[in-house]
Amino acid sequence: xxxxxxxxxxxxxxxxxxxxxxxxxxxxxxxxxxxxxxxxxxxxxxxxxxxxxxxxxxxxxxxxxxxxxxxxxxxxxxxxxxxxxxxxxxxxxxxxxxxxxxxxxxxxxxxxxxxxxxxxxxxxxxxxxxxxxxxxxxxxxxxxxxxxxxxxxxxxxxxxxxxxxxxxxxxxxxxxxxxxxxxxxxxxxxxxxxxxxxxxxxxxxxxxxxxxxxxxxxxxxxxxxxxxxxxxxxxxxxxxxxxxxxxxxxxxxxxxxxxxxxxxxxxxxxxxxxxxxxxxxxxxxxxxxxxxxxxxxxxxxxxxxxxxxxxxxxxxxxxxxxxxxxxxxxxxxxxxxxxxxxxxxxxxxxxxxxxxxxxxxxxxxxxxxxxxxxxxxxxxxxxxxxxxxxxxxxxxxxxxxxxxxx
Amino acid sequence: xxxxxxxxxxxxxxxxxxxxxxxxxxxxxxxxxxxxxxxxxxxxxxxxxxxxxxxxxxxxxxxxxxxxxxxxxxxxxxxxxxxxxxxxxxxxxxxxxxxxxxxxxxxxxxxxxxxxxxxxxxxxxxxxxxxxxxxxxxxxxxxxxxxxxxxxxxxxxxxxxxxxxxxxxxxxxxxxxxxxxxxxxxxxxxxxxxxxxxxxxxxxxxxxxxxxxxxxxxxxxxxxxxxxxxxxxxxxxxxxxxxxxxxxxxxxxxxxxxxxxxxxxxxxxxxxxxxxxxxxxxxxxxxxxxxxxxxxxxxxxxxxxxxxxxxxxxxxxxxxxxxxxxxxxxxxxxxxxxxxxxxxxxxxxxxxxxxxxxxxxxxxxxxxxxxxxxxxxxxxxxxxxxxxxxxxxxxxxxxxxxxxxx
Numbered sequence: 001x002x003x004x005x006x007x008x009x010x011x012x013x014x015x016x017x018x019x020x021x022x023x024x025x026x027x028x029x030x031x032x033x034x035x036x037x038x039x040x041x042x043x044x045x046x047x048x049x050x051x052x053x054x055x056x057x058x059x060x061x062x063x064x065x066x067x068x069x070x071x072x073x074x075x076x077x078x079x080x081x082x083x084x085x086x087x088x089x090x091x092x093x094x095x096x097x098x099x100x101x102x103x104x105x106x107x108x109x110x111x112x113x114x115x116x117x118x119x120x121x122x123x124x125x126x127x128x129x130x131x132x133x134x135x136x137x138x139x140x141x142x143x144x145x146x147x148x149x150x151x152x153x154x155x156x157x158x159x160x161x162x163x164x165x166x167x168x169x170x171x172x173x174x175x176x177x178x179x180x181x182x183x184x185x186x187x188x189x190x191x192x193x194x195x196x197x198x199x200x201x202x203x204x205x206x207x208x209x210x211x212x213x214x215x216x217x218x219x220x221x222x223x224x225x226x227x228x229x230x231x232x233x234x235x236x237x238x239x240x241x242x243x244x245x246x247x248x249x250x251x252x253x254x255x256x257x258x259x260x261x262x263x264x265x266x267x268x269x270x271x272x273x274x275x276x277x278x279x280x281x282x283x284x285x286x287x288x289x290x291x292x293x294x295x296x297x298x299x300x301x302x303x304x305x306x307x308x309x310x311x312x313x314x315x316x317x318x319x320x321x322x323x324x325x326x327x328x329x330x331x332x333x334x335x336x337x338x339x340x341x342x343x344x345x346x347x348x349x350x351x352x353x354x355x356x357x358x359x360x361x362x363x364x365x366x367x368x369x370x371x372x373x374x375x376x377x378x379x380x381x382x383x384x385x386x387x388x389x390x391x392x393x394x395x396x397x398x399x400x401x402x403x404x405x406x
Numbered sequence: 407x408x409x410x411x412x413x414x415x416x417x418x419x420x421x422x423x424x425x426x427x428x429x430x431x432x433x434x435x436x437x438x439x440x441x442x443x444x445x446x447x448x449x450x451x452x453x454x455x456x457x458x459x460x461x462x463x464x465x466x467x468x469x470x471x472x473x474x475x476x477x478x479x480x481x482x483x484x485x486x487x488x489x490x491x492x493x494x495x496x497x498x499x500x501x502x503x504x505x506x507x508x509x510x511x512x513x514x515x516x517x518x519x520x521x522x523x524x525x526x527x528x529x530x531x532x533x534x535x536x537x538x539x540x541x542x543x544x545x546x547x548x549x550x551x552x553x554x555x556x557x558x559x560x561x562x563x564x565x566x567x568x569x570x571x572x573x574x575x576x577x578x579x580x581x582x583x584x585x586x587x588x589x590x591x592x593x594x595x596x597x598x599x600x601x602x603x604x605x606x607x608x609x610x611x612x613x614x615x616x617x618x619x620x621x622x623x624x625x626x627x628x629x630x631x632x633x634x635x636x637x638x639x640x641x642x643x644x645x646x647x648x649x650x651x652x653x654x655x656x657x658x659x660x661x662x663x664x665x666x667x668x669x670x671x672x673x674x675x676x677x678x679x680x681x682x683x684x685x686x687x688x689x690x691x692x693x694x695x696x697x698x699x700x701x702x703x704x705x706x707x708x709x710x711x712x713x714x715x716x717x718x719x720x721x722x723x724x725x726x727x728x729x730x731x732x733x734x735x736x737x738x739x740x741x742x743x744x745x746x747x748x749x750x751x752x753x754x755x756x757x758x759x760x761x762x763x764x765x766x767x768x769x770x771x772x773x774x775x776x777x778x779x780x781x782x783x784x785x786x787x788x789x790x791x792x793x794x795x796x797x798x799x800x801x802x803x804x805x806x807x808x809x810x811x812x
Contacts, residue, residue, distance in 0.1 A: 064500075
């Protein structure tokens with residue numbers, strides 16, 4: 001008998017009908033001989049409604065009270081889901097984060113899970129129940145209600161799967177899994193059957209947002225395999241797990257795209273120790289989220305530093321960059337929106353050469369100009385004009401034979 | 407420095423504006439030098455909305471899950487109320503029933519408070535906070551969420567006042583207090599300043615529903631004085647407390663009215679032991695809520711038994727009564743709707759005679775026919791034709807000089 005943890009997001013439990021749908025799916029899983037723990041989010045729209053209410057009573061609601069307020073969203077879903085299962089002849093009990101033994105740090109609205117004491121979950125499972133656990137929430141050692149911040153319900157599911165040593169953790173969402181590229185752009189994009197944690201992390205940081213990186217990192221750290229799949233059909237999804245020899249045989253797992261980017265180049269930056277640090281410390285203080293950073297070798301005592309960010313971000317922080325540039329006695333600042341990033345990801349890159357060559361060649365042959373290049377151990381990212389990103393995606397997808405799954 | 411417990415019902419916290427209103431009132435009370443614990447209900451309409459959701463996922467939601475679901479209503483209000491106070495420069499923390507240390511029996515949807523461990527409340531009060539506690543809910547020794555059933559928030563407030571040995575418990579509602587009679591019927595009805603627990607209980611059981619009897623009985627048992635007052639103005643309300651010599655000097659405290667009643671008379675009931683028991687046991691099994699019961703002395707081996715109930719009730723259970731009547735070999739069954747009950751209440755009755763005489767005389771002089779009479783130690787109730795109830799109320803109110811407060 002396998003022990004499964006299933007997580008259903010806000011869209012999957014978005015109304016009573018969908019909750020009944022989830023209930024049927026959970027019962028079917030149990031009837032196949034599995035023990036099931038279900039983690040649910042707030043019904044879609046509920047959290048936003050609560051935030052709106054909070055803004056109506058206070059312009060700056062305190063974090064502690066936001067947690068008390070927002071945690072009611074998931075609590076509502078667990079009760080409704082348990083009721084639905086019970087009314088279909090199943091046996092289910094709901095558990096709040098606190099009842100499920102999810103102990104967190106005391107940082108309200110973005111608490112970290114510090115421990116899980118799944119005594120109650122185990123007891124209810126042993127009695128033949130499905131346990132329905134509220135995602136996104138926990139309590140501190142002192143009994144204060146906390147929430148885990150964005151992507152928190154995924155985190156709850158993976159943490160519980162880890163604590164219970166579950167056989168699998170299924171993350172149900174509104175997409176079928178992770179694709180080799182965005183199917184709206186590349187029609188023959190293929191669903192990936194198995195992907196390594198690091199690959200998903202690189203895909204996620206490059207625009208393929210099936211899950212928050214935080215949850216994937218947590219799963220990687222505790223070696224919890226999980227499957228991303230749709231709650232609206234019975235298709236198998238994408239299994240995310242540790243690297244293995246089989247996984248390494250595939251050089252490129254997928255391609256992810258990020259649009260609406262902007263690049264900034266600070267020219268003639270004095271090439272002395274501490275200058276780059278001064279620039280990026282100042283940007284961090286201004287809360288600018290920087291993506292790719294490229295600096296080439298110094299020629300004649302100065303260098304050019306380029307970096308990218310979202311276009312929205314650039315509008316906000318243009319003046320900050322100009323000021324910093326003056327402070328470090330650099331030259332001109334060039335700013336340009338309308339660019340995009342294409343990332344080719346695969347852990348097989350480590351042991352295979354020629355990936356960069358294949359990518360640059362296919363883009364060059366297709367007339368796509370590469371403006372910047374950045375690489376990590378398992379990723380090659382290129383910055384392109386946004387108008388060419390779809391074409392570039394199709395070229396790269398074909399060049400790496402991703403449609404055939406080789 | 408006094409310690410006050412204030413309870414605000416669903417109408418008083420019915421929208422963000424009203425919650426801010428409550429916040430201002432609480433802060434004003436604190437600034438007068440008081441320590442304040444606030445108990446709040448769910449915003450009006452919220453509980454009904456949750457029940458509707460439950461019915462949409464399950465035709466017969468389990469009680470355990472109803473408690474998990476409904477308790478989110480008060481949890482939402484505590485967070486919003488604390489936020490509102492904090493945003494006005496005050497210091498407030500919210501506490502769920504469980505966090506406030508409210509321990510209950512395990513009977514879901516109508517749990518009883520078995521203990522209060524107000525460690526957290528005391529700690530937060532000592533730090534200068536207003537404590538905002540969720541009414542209507544608690545948890546069992548095993549950590550299961552429970553709710554207290556109808557009137558539960560009043561019960562929470564009174565229980566906390568008792569546990570903290572508070573100086574006063576203020577029950578805020580949408581009425582100004584308890585009146586000598588319904589002001590819509592008797593225009594010169596007067597708000598009662600002080601009333602004894604037993605008097606309020608008799609008023610409540612006779613249609614003056616300012617509070618559930620259960621909460622009044624709890625307050626009486628633990629000798630917790632409380633004040634019923636309006637959250638929409640600053641008028642003093644009605645203080646409810648133990649009997650005292652001062653209270654006993656007033657013979658009649660008030661008059662309460664109950665309309666839409668029906669009476670049933672079973673004639674020629676054989677006068678032998680156990681017959682009345684058989685009749686009322688059968689009625690109880692059929693879930694009939696009986697109000698007044700009158701049986702006169704037996705003449706020639708049989709007696710007539712009369713009892714009243716609400717008209718709605720009679721429609722449902724007419725056939726049951728006919729069957730029972732046959733079973734005990736009684737005679738005819740007479741059923742009549744369109745009657746009402748007028749109750750004159752006052753603990754001073756115990757030591758004064760002539761109350762019945764005054765009541766009967768004033769009604770007789772006014773041409774009001776009395777169909778049934780029932781008395782308790784501190785109440786005289788008469789059953790009248792419903793069409794005469796307003797006139798009867800005015801006559802009795804004048805006869806006992808209630809407008810003058812003598």
